[in-house]
Amino acid sequence: MAALLLRSSSRxxxxxxxxxxxxxxxxxxxxxxxxxxxxxxxxxxxxxxxVGTVGITAFAAGALGDxxxxxxxxxxxxxxxGDSFCAVESVKAASDVYTPVSGTIxxxxxxxxxxxxxxxxxxxxxxxxxxxxxTEESELKGLLTEAExxxxxxxxxxxx
Amino acid sequence: MNRLPxxxxxxxxxxxxxxxKKTCLYELHKQHGGNLVNFAGxxxxxxxxxxxxxxxxxxxxxxxxxxDVSHMLQTHITGKDxxxxxxxxxxxxVEGLKPNSGTLSVFTNEKGGIKDDLIVTKTDQDFIYMVTNxxxxxxxxxxxxxxxxxxxxxxxxxxxxxxxxxxxxxxxGPEMAAVLKGETNINLDELTFMTTSxxxxxxxxxxxxxxxxxxxxxxxxxxxxxxxxxxxxxRLLASKAGMVRLAxxxxxxALRLEAGLxxxxxxxxxxxxxxxxxxxxxxxxxxxxxxxxxxxxxIVEQIEKKxxxxxxxxxxxEGGRAPRGHIPLNVASPIGSATIGFVxxxxxxxxxxxxxxxAYVDTPYSKDGTVLEVDFGAKQAKVTVQKMPFLKxxxxxxxxx
Numbered sequence: 001m002a003a004l005l006l007r008s009s010s011r012x013x014x015x016x017x018x019x020x021x022x023x024x025x026x027x028x029x030x031x032x033x034x035x036x037x038x039x040x041x042x043x044x045x046x047x048x049x050x051v052g053t054v055g056i057t058a059f060a061a062g063a064l065g066d067x068x069x070x071x072x073x074x075x076x077x078x079x080x081x082g083d084s085f086c087a088v089e090s091v092k093a094a095s096d097v098y099t100p101v102s103g104t105i106x107x108x109x110x111x112x113x114x115x116x117x118x119x120x121x122x123x124x125x126x127x128x129x130x131x132x133x134x135t136e137e138s139e140l141k142g143l144l145t146e147a148e149x150x151x152x153x154x155x156x157x158x159x160x
Numbered sequence: 161m162n163r164l165p166x167x168x169x170x171x172x173x174x175x176x177x178x179x180x181k182k183t184c185l186y187e188l189h190k191q192h193g194g195n196l197v198n199f200a201g202x203x204x205x206x207x208x209x210x211x212x213x214x215x216x217x218x219x220x221x222x223x224x225x226x227x228d229v230s231h232m233l234q235t236h237i238t239g240k241d242x243x244x245x246x247x248x249x250x251x252x253x254v255e256g257l258k259p260n261s262g263t264l265s266v267f268t269n270e271k272g273g274i275k276d277d278l279i280v281t282k283t284d285q286d287f288i289y290m291v292t293n294x295x296x297x298x299x300x301x302x303x304x305x306x307x308x309x310x311x312x313x314x315x316x317x318x319x320x321x322x323x324x325x326x327x328x329x330x331x332x333g334p335e336m337a338a339v340l341k342g343e344t345n346i347n348l349d350e351l352t353f354m355t356t357s358x359x360x361x362x363x364x365x366x367x368x369x370x371x372x373x374x375x376x377x378x379x380x381x382x383x384x385x386x387x388x389x390x391x392x393x394x395r396l397l398a399s400k401a402g403m404v405r406l407a408x409x410x411x412x413x414a415l416r417l418e419a420g421l422x423x424x425x426x427x428x429x430x431x432x433x434x435x436x437x438x439x440x441x442x443x444x445x446x447x448x449x450x451x452x453x454x455x456x457x458x459i460v461e462q463i464e465k466k467x468x469x470x471x472x473x474x475x476x477x478e479g480g481r482a483p484r485g486h487i488p489l490n491v492a493s494p495i496g497s498a499t500i501g502f503v504x505x506x507x508x509x510x511x512x513x514x515x516x517x518x519a520y521v522d523t524p525y526s527k528d529g530t531v532l533e534v535d536f537g538a539k540q541a542k543v544t545v546q547k548m549p550f551l552k553x554x555x556x557x558x559x560x561x
Binding site: 069071087089091094 | 508
């Protein structure tokens with residue numbers, strides 16, 4: 001599990017740090033590697049030092065197919081949990097993305113403008129959408145853990 | 161933001177607990193990694209796991225793809241009054257059709273609206289062959305049967321026979337002819353667009369091959385016995401004469417949009433006349449004189465007076481969000497922006513690298529080059545009216561020397 005967390009968090013650390021951390025992966029503190037949280041609408045958020053990185057899950061990206069356009073939110077925009085703040089679009093469909101947390105947009109993944117299908121290739125890592133400075137950290141408690149999300153997703157798939 | 165489809169409609173709309181009906185190719189789709197969804201009551205592949213919708217669309221324009229369209233309703237209309245019967249319900253000049261040729265037509269309603277679009281083919285045998293939409297089976301079939309019964313009650317001779325469960329396989333793309341050549345006793349050079357022939361295909365008897373399709377490319381639809389359908393598909397896939405891939409509903413939708421072809425229920429319906437839809441060509445010349453189909457007077461008046469109030473148009477936009485069904489189209493007016501139409505379908509075009517869409521707009525805004533604003537709710541974007549098809553179509557109209 002530690003290895004999994006490390007891999008999925010690798011975007012947030014620089015390469016030299018990553019190498020050091022991998023060596024010491026069994027003693028990684030949860031303070032540095034907060035758990036990724038999920039919503040029932042297939043977004044994820046990973047919070048570090050009060051800033052949450054937000055994206056959509058592999059399941060959502062897979063259901064949409066090749067993403068060809070991402071309508072990124074503006075930096076500085078205030079958003080409340082559950083607001084639609086981004087749209088992703090494939091040939092098949094366009095979908096709203098709802099923010100899992102309230103706060104202010106501090107950064108957006110401009111790389112998606114040139115390579116929107118990065119969301120398909122790397123939904124939990126290079127395909128992140130934006131960063132939100134949290135105003136209500138307590139909201140995280142109401143989100144799903146990875147295990148809870150996986151159970152929920154399996155139910156969705158079974159309903160298919 | 162409710163104008164956007166709800167979150168991940170890709171998951172919601174395409175999932176369903178109710179088991180759909182299965183075509184004769186259902187098992188084949190599963191074996192080949194088809195991502196099955198419920199469409200018009202049938203379990204149909206939206207795409208196959210090894211090819212994205214975008215790549216599948218591009219593949220079809222460059223090579224050739226197989227689409228299972230067995231969910232569509234295939235019907236034989238028999239009896240000596242069959243031609244007059246079909247003409248009483250559609251806008252087609254069936255009488256004037258050469259044997260073994262067909263045409264796109266529509267069932268109309270009393271208001272001149274479109275009940276369904278269809279392909280009607282006059283065979284050289286004792287029946288008319290018709291293909292209608294799967295999504296309309298529940299209204300088309302009773303409609304045909306009730307009308308036939310009332311004709312019979314008046315002493316006329318007409319019967320409706322559905323080809324239940326029979327396979328219908330669309331083979332679409334520039335390599336189609338190369339793939340079939342040598343594998344069929346039908347002369348493909350003579351089989352021009354909208355003509356039909358029955359013969360042997362890949363060793364399988366009794367295949368009806370009709371040169372038509374829904375992609376804008378050269379192609380055929382092969383009507384085949386249910387028990388032979390998957391064998392035919394496997395033999396097509398194994399062909400060395402072309403790169404044959406399976407394609408699903410996702411690519412089919414993008415292809416037909418690029419080719420400017422209507423999807424019933426989206427771009428045409430009971431409330432749009434063929435004239436408003438830009439389909440005046442389906443009202444055969446002779447039928448404009450003889451009339452005798454539901455709503456004929458309304459439709460012919462629209463043709464003569466050019467007094468339609470709305471019109472189906474093509475739209476393009478460079479990049480950004482794609483206009484999609486139900487999204488309003490606005491123009492600036494002295495008192496703010498006014499809605500003058502709605503998008504009926506649209507997508508980012510895999511082949512053109514820009515967004516393409518169809519919409520109905522008030523007639524004054526239907527001219528080529530008119531710039532409109534598509535209203536996504538929180539954001540607006542510019543779109544330009546453009547003639548369809550959006551790309552060059554490649555229908556086979558005869559051998560070029």
